[in-house]
Amino acid sequence: MMDLRSMWSAWDWISLPVYLAILLYVGFKFKERAGKNLESFFLANRCLTVPILLGTAAASWYESWTVVGLGTSAWELGIFLIFFYVAVQALVRIPLATWIGPYVRDSIPAHVVTLPDLIAYLYDKKSAYVGGVMVVTIAIYSGALLFAIGEVLHLVTGLPLFLGMVIAGAVVGIYTAAGGLYSVAVTDCVQWVIMAGSAGLAAFHLYPFVGGWEGLSKALVVQDPRLLSPIGTGNVLEAIGWSVSALALYVHPTSYQRFSAARRSSDVAIGFNLMQVFGITFSAVMVMIGLCSRALYPTLKPATGFWTVILSTLPAGLRGLFVAALTAAVMSTVDTEFLISSTTLVKNFYKEIFRPTMSESDLIRVNRYVIYLYCVLMVGLTQLWYGGISRAWYYIGGFLTSVFFVPLVAGLFWKGRTASGCFIALVASLVFYSLWEFILGQPFGFPTNLATWLFSALVYFPACLLTQKSGKAGRVEPTMGGSENA
Amino acid sequence: MPKQEKSTWVSLSVIMLVFQSLFLMWAFLTKCDVVFFEMGTVLIISALYVGVGYVIEVARGVFRN
Numbered sequence: 001m002m003d004l005r006s007m008w009s010a011w012d013w014i015s016l017p018v019y020l021a022i023l024l025y026v027g028f029k030f031k032e033r034a035g036k037n038l039e040s041f042f043l044a045n046r047c048l049t050v051p052i053l054l055g056t057a058a059a060s061w062y063e064s065w066t067v068v069g070l071g072t073s074a075w076e077l078g079i080f081l082i083f084f085y086v087a088v089q090a091l092v093r094i095p096l097a098t099w100i101g102p103y104v105r106d107s108i109p110a111h112v113v114t115l116p117d118l119i120a121y122l123y124d125k126k127s128a129y130v131g132g133v134m135v136v137t138i139a140i141y142s143g144a145l146l147f148a149i150g151e152v153l154h155l156v157t158g159l160p161l162f163l164g165m166v167i168a169g170a171v172v173g174i175y176t177a178a179g180g181l182y183s184v185a186v187t188d189c190v191q192w193v194i195m196a197g198s199a200g201l202a203a204f205h206l207y208p209f210v211g212g213w214e215g216l217s218k219a220l221v222v223q224d225p226r227l228l229s230p231i232g233t234g235n236v237l238e239a240i241g242w243s244v245s246a247l248a249l250y251v252h253p254t255s256y257q258r259f260s261a262a263r264r265s266s267d268v269a270i271g272f273n274l275m276q277v278f279g280i281t282f283s284a285v286m287v288m289i290g291l292c293s294r295a296l297y298p299t300l301k302p303a304t305g306f307w308t309v310i311l312s313t314l315p316a317g318l319r320g321l322f323v324a325a326l327t328a329a330v331m332s333t334v335d336t337e338f339l340i341s342s343t344t345l346v347k348n349f350y351k352e353i354f355r356p357t358m359s360e361s362d363l364i365r366v367n368r369y370v371i372y373l374y375c376v377l378m379v380g381l382t383q384l385w386y387g388g389i390s391r392a393w394y395y396i397g398g399f400l401t402s403v404f405f406v407p408l409v410a411g412l413f414w415k416g417r418t419a420s421g422c423f424i425a426l427v428a429s430l431v432f433y434s435l436w437e438f439i440l441g442q443p444f445g446f447p448t449n450l451a452t453w454l455f456s457a458l459v460y461f462p463a464c465l466l467t468q469k470s471g472k473a474g475r476v477e478p479t480m481g482g483s484e485n486a
Numbered sequence: 487m488p489k490q491e492k493s494t495w496v497s498l499s500v501i502m503l504v505f506q507s508l509f510l511m512w513a514f515l516t517k518c519d520v521v522f523f524e525m526g527t528v529l530i531i532s533a534l535y536v537g538v539g540y541v542i543e544v545a546r547g548v549f550r551n
Contacts, residue, residue, distance in 0.1 A: 030549075033549070044549075047548055047549060048548075049543050049548055050539070051535060051536050051538075051539025051540055051542075051543055052536075052539070052540060052543055052548065054535070054536055054539075055536040055539075055540060058532075058536075079514045079515075082510055082511060082514045083511055083514075086510065087507040087508075087510055087511045090503055090504075090506070090507040091503075091504070091507050094500060094503060094504070097499075097500075097503075098496065098500060182549065186540075189536055189537070189540045192532075192533070192536050193533045193536055193537045194533075196529045196530070196532040196533040196536070197529070197530060197533035199529050200525070200526045200527070200528070200529030200530040200532075200533065201526065201530070202526075203522050203523070203525040203526035203529065204522065204523065204526040206522055207519065207522040207523070212519045212522070213517035213518070213519055214517075217517055228517075230514075230515060263548075266492040266495070266496060269492075269496040269499070270492075270495050270496055270499050273496070273499035273500050273502070273503050274499050274502070274503075274535075276503050277499070277502045277503050277506050277528070277532075278528065278529065278532035280503075280506060280507060280510065281506060281510070281525050281528045281529055281532070282529060282532075284510050284514075284521075284525055285525050285526075285529065288521075288522075288525070
């Protein structure tokens with residue numbers, strides 16, 4: 001087995017701390033500007049234009065799971081992932097980028113800042129509280145992302161796993177708390193340049209390394225011929241399950257934050273569609289690296305094989321860049337999740353329940369403390385992922401989509417929606433998900449996210465129709481601490 | 487930006503997205519070697535677009551408001 005640590009040079013040891021220091025500098029540079037009010041802290045005063053929107057959305061969305069998780073899933077499932085996840089995700093998200101994003105930017109009032117605000121705006125406060133469960137889900141997923149960075153730093157540098165996670169979490173927490181979305185957007189652009197640039201160079205270097213498709217196919221056929229079939233080693237239900245998880249961008253708070261932070265609605269449509277073009281290409285490169293690792297290093301653990309391919313393929317100098325890209329991928333996602341989760345907790349729960357008269361400056365101050373606390377929690381949650389993160393997004397993305405997709409997307413456009421219908425559908429879907437996954441253990445092998453998604457639609461529409469006469473139909477103005485910002 | 491020009495750019499971005507999805511599926515299905523270079527080129531263009539675009543936008547004062 002190749003000694004990965006021997007490839008890590010002194011230059012790489014210098015470049016990583018310098019990179020982290022630059023991120024901290026950006027955070028403090030925007031501290032004053034971000035601290036003016038909640039809109040500047042959470043939405044960067046709605047100033048993001050196409051290139052910045054593209055950079056920040058892509059860097060936030062294509063993260064360490066896309067780098068390591070997708071690669072290791074390809075090791076197991078083959079080109080199946082291209083057909084039922086990578087390409088599908090682009091096609092199913094066209095309506096989100098082209099119509100829903102611009103609609104949210106232009107039609108949703110400025111005081112609707114967080115996703116619970118949006119649920120409260122479309123339905124009522126009760127449903128918005130249920131929407132808070134997203135914060136917990138995102139926290140668990142952020143733990144998987146931090147674990148990925150700890151693991152790669154441990155593999156290639158020998159740094160203790162826990163220390164790598166603590167350093168990465170601390171740097172993200174500090175610059176996010178200081179500069180809010182300003183620092184997140186700027187650092188995301190830098191991070192996407194590193195991520196896309198190094199993945200692009202890796203694609204060029206992979207060709208001679210594996211001998212093109214001919215060499216790759218020959219090696220994979222020996223391992224398992226199904227790896228080269230579109231249906232791969234999966235089955236139809238699993239294929240649909242992966243496709244459902246690709247819809248998660250419709251319900252992820254990151255999307256709605258970026259839509260609201262755009263300068264114009266046309267910037268959203270152009271920026272998000274372009275982001276998908278570049279993002280699916282980035283994902284496809286990771287699938288290709290996963291296939292190469294299966295072909296060349298079948299006896300290694302998938303994650304180790306993945307990094308062995310990266311470090312063997314890339315020339316000296318670019319190796320450190322790719323590790324920095326993973327660091328960037330994690331940080332650019334975790335910073336957004338820190339920001340969204342802390343603002344939701346403080347604005348929609350702490351202020352609403354305990355301090356309704358809280359000023360905006362106090363809200364931002366408390367928000368910063370909560371980001372630090374969240375950071376500690378994330379490091380603790382990494383314990384859940386020591387078995388590997390290859391299925392992290394299948395479960396987390398699938399959960400978010402299955403529970404929230406129907407009420408959120410229907411709520412934006414369907415005039416027959418009711419607050420009671422939404423509340424019933426959300427609670428019933430949460431109960432159904434737990435029952436199907438944890439108690440019944442996925443009966444008939446039917447994926448939980450797909451079953452819950454269908455169940456959610458079956459409950460939501462009849463519940464709305466049955467409760468329309470109760471007088472709760474129509475939009476309810478948000479009361480979760482947002483109205484004073486209007 | 488005039489409305490017609492916006493529609494053109496939005497349509498163009500959607501067309502690129504559909505093309506790239508179909509291209510990737512076709513290339514992985516037919517095992518076409520070109521995909522290695524196409525993916526590399528697209529990603530390097532993406533890095534340049536965001537990097538240069540960011541510098542231009544900052545010079546135009548996007549963060550000054």
